[in-house]
Every structure is written in structure tokens, then in C-alpha cells.
Amino acid sequence: MAHASSVIPELPDDLDGGTAVPLGAHATSRWMWPLEGLSAALMLAIIGLLLGGVVSRYMFSSPIDWIDEVVSIAFIWLAMSGAAIAMQRNEHLRLTLFVDMLPERLRTFVQALSLVCVATFLLALIGPAIEHAREEWFVVTPTLGLPNVVRVAAIVFGVALMLLIVLIHALRTVRWPQLLAAVVLVAGVAMLCLGLKPQWMQLGLLNLVIFLVGVVALSLAAGVPIAFCFGLGVMSFLAFSSDVPLVVVVGRMDEGMANFVLVSVPIFVMLGCVLDATGMGKAIVDFLASLIGHVKAGMSYVLLGSLFIVSGISGSKVSDMATVAPALFPEMKRRGNKPPEMIALLATGAAMADTVPPSIVLIVLGSVAGVSIAGLFQAGFFVAMVLLGALLVLARWKARHEQTEGARRPTAALIGRLLVIAAPALVLPFLIRSAVGGGVATATEVSTIAVLYALLVGQVLYGGIGLRKIYAMLVETAALSGAILLILGTASAMAWAITQSGVVQHLSVFLTTLPGGWIAFMGVTIVVFLILGCLLEGLPAVLLLAPIMFPIAKKLGINDIHYSMVVVTAMNVGLMMPPIGVGFYIACRIGDAKPDDVIAAIWPYLVALLVGVVVIAAVPGVSTFAL
16 A cells, blocks of 8 residues: 555554564654654744734835745754654655565565665765755855854754664664665665776666666665655765765755745645644535535535635645545435445545645645746646536536435525535635735745634634644644655755756657657656656656656747646546555545455546546646636
């Protein structure tokens, strides 16, 4: 099974130390509590500072220049401390499908090998991280005049702490013979590759296939977290086939995580947590159910409509599915819907809704590819409507034999009451989209306003959230954001290595001369991102290929917004495609069904989405008419 960073992993009952178990299987250690407290404090500081900046700028026309600098420093510390918490909790995204297929004895050795690979990468990174921090000592921030080492020291801190966590976990959970064998194997392979460095350097571009494809693929199959798969690939490529110093890896990671736009990622993650905790999402679901739930295929319409609207609040597919499924599945079962069909609709509906603002994938894509986030938000809403239409048509055809005799039409008074309850929640996604799309505020500014709005509305109208729950949400936000941003950093380093190798120029010549021009390139794009969406989940696929594919698309005259929509929608379909797609397994877990039972049911919905993707790719106006 594939685990996502935001999904609590299934943990074994036997933790006696005799078998290698997933990292984070133990309860949170007391020594991690200060780190969790630091992460929560950093998260609060970032939100508070950004809100203060918005108020000062828009209410008093007096911008505070130093806020962005302080936020950028707090942000990198949040990312690295969150990555360490995610490491302890086993919340880094990984693929365990192939490991789970192995016999038990071999599986435990591969798990031990995975831990050693992670530790090797972190150990090799400490020296370059310290060197990078020394270099940044002489760089000062423009407003406060602080040495930049105050910010980049967070990378040294995070790497060292993650290494300590991995080592403690390995010593506690792995049998000594297995651990020693894994260490000897990794050390032996590293020494052999280092001895063959002159031969590697003569292979030229073939090293890309060996290290940036082969090493990454083997690490991925062994269950190494995706961020570390990328890191191992680029580090081995530079160390064994070039004379480029490894400090470059740290520099690329730093640059990948430094974009100020990315500050909105943890804040929108926090917004999703608030949505779940307050019940705002459930209020929307209840209102839609009262409005159209009584008609044939009505509950399917409600499920898709709820995902469409709720996605515009949370920005997270997992949060969307976890909010909608418990509220609708009981009634859908009563009407004769089979669980596999329900979960198939849930999974593909979540994929459809991932372009609805404020999609975290769109924010990251805009940051990496240099595309207007406001434009992406404008286009994403209409693109999602095309995919929604395809799913609605199929859902109606599927429900032609649905039994609705027992479904009562709610009274107007009940619908009105539910509308009043849901209205504050319904306003939020349109507030986010209109503010960013209209240029009133940036995605980062809107994210802070949305969190404050959701907290106040939730406190007054939806029962509120206790302080202990808020603290837990802050820590969870830090962990998830750290996992996302570490992938972003290592993927940025890997993308830089690919670009510097010159292969992009060769690829550009090949793709720009394909028979069929831009249409053929769009077809290649759909296939590539379908495959990568299956293997790497959304963000890693975007981070890895966006710097490579977007310049080629621009050469062919393809609009950046149009191409972005094709990339994201194809990737989301791949995310839900069995037998590898991570999102497919998340949906099965939320719906409490066996993946084997859902596989057959999901394919018609995936085909419907693919038809929508082809329409979006072939008709640029779908993405650009609202710009």
C-alpha cells in the first residue's frame, strides 16, 4: 500500500524491536515535545506577522518592510522542524506497494536498507549544509541587515535532527545482523561507485539514466521516502559522475524552499485542519444534500458538488475526501449504491476538484514554473467544471436503476435553515478565488485572512475549537508542510542537475520537432504526467518536470496557463489510477474498502476524467477565456 504524508500510517502491533518497522511507529517521544512547541509557535508567528502586514498595508496604508524578511526566516525553520516531526511520525510520502509484496524476511531487510539509505543521504548532507551556512554568513538581509546564516542554519538543524531520529529508530527496531548487512551493502556500493568515478565520467548523459532514473527508481521501490529518493539520486549523480561540490545540492534545496509564495502552503494546510475541526465542510454537505439529494443520482451529485466547493476551502484532496465521505456514504448505501462505486466516485471527484482554488498544487506550480497564481486560480475553477460535467454525466447514467422511492424531499424551511448554517462556509471559497483572481491580494495574504475568518466563524457559529485542538492542528500543519517542502527542495536540486546536464536542450529539439506540433506535445505531456502522477504523487511530479517542460511548451507557443491546466489535470488522474496511484489507496482507506474491490469500479470514472483532460488540452479557450 502507498502512504501519503498526510495519512496516518497503519502501524504493526508488535514493536518489540525484533523486526524493522515503519519510522514513527513509536509514540511521540518526550524529547520531541519542545520541537513540536517550536513548530506551533513558528506557525502562529507566521500567521500573526502576515495578518499584521495585511492590516498595516490595507487599513493604514503603511507597509511594514521587515515582515517579509522575518517570515522568510521563520518559514525555513518551520519547514525543517516540520520535516523532522514528519520523520518521527512517518509522515513523509513513500511508496510501499513493492515492499509489501516481498516475503517477510526480505521485506524487513529492505526496510532496514531504506533506513540506511535515508541516514546515508542525511550524513552526506551535513558537511555541505554547514559549508553553505558559512558562505551565507557574509550575506545580509536587505532590511534588517541580519546575516543570512540565521535563516540557512535551519537546514543544518533539520538535517542533523532527522539523522538523529533515523539512527535512534534504526537502533531500536532493526535486528543487528540486518542493520549491519544493510550498512555494509550501502557502504560497499558507495565505495565501488567512487572507485569507478573516472569510468562514470566518461559515460556522459548516460549517467542521468543510471543515477537520476535508476537510483531514484530503486530507492522508490525500496520504500525510501520520495524526498530522499530525489536527494540520493542527485547526490550520487554529482558525487560519482562529476566534480561539482555537494554544497550545490544544499544551495538548490535552499532556493527551492525559499520562494515567498510557498508560505501560503502551510497556511492553507492549516485552513483545511480548521475546516475539518469546525464542521464547516459538513455544513456545506448537509445543505447540498437537502437541495438535490432526493433526486435520482442526487447523492452522487451532492458528493461531487461538495468536493468541488470544499476543495476551494481546504486545498487538500485528503481533507476533502475525509470531510465528505462520512457525511454521505451512509445515505448512499441506503439507496443501493455499492461501496466500490462510491469510493471510485470519491477518488475521481477529489482528482477533479484539485484545480479549484486554493489548490496547493497550483500554488507550488506557479512558484516553480513562474506562472501567475492569480491566472491559475481563475482558470482552475472553470477547468474543474469541465471535469465535473464529465463525472456528473457518468454518475447519472450509473444511477439509472437507483432506488429513490424512500427519499423525502426536504421542506423549504429545512433547506432555508441549512442554507443559513452553511452560508458563512459557502462564502469562503468564493472569497479566496475573487480576492486572488481579482488582484486584490496575493495567495499568501488571502490564506492568512481565510484562516482568521474560518477560526472566527467556526468559534461563533460552529461550536469552536479548543486550545489543545488548535495546538495539535498547528503541529500537524508543520509536519505536513515540512514533508511537502523537503520534497520541493530535493526535487529542485534534481531538476537543476538535469538542466545543467544539457539533456533539456536535446529533449527540447526532439519534442518541438514531433509530427503534429503542439498537439503531439500535449499528448506526450498527458502520458508523462499520468505515469508520474501514479508514481510520485502530485507535487514531486510537478517539481521535477515543470522547469523542463514549460520552456518547451513556450517554444511551441502554448499558453502557460493552458499548459498548467493540462499538467495538473493529467497528473491528478494518474494519482488515482490503480494499481500504483497513491490517491487511489487513500480513497480506499477513507472509504474502508479493499483496493481489489474498487479497481474495477474506478476505471469508467477515470475514462470520463481522461475525456475531460483531452478536451482541456485540445481547446485552449477552456483554460484561457476567463483571463
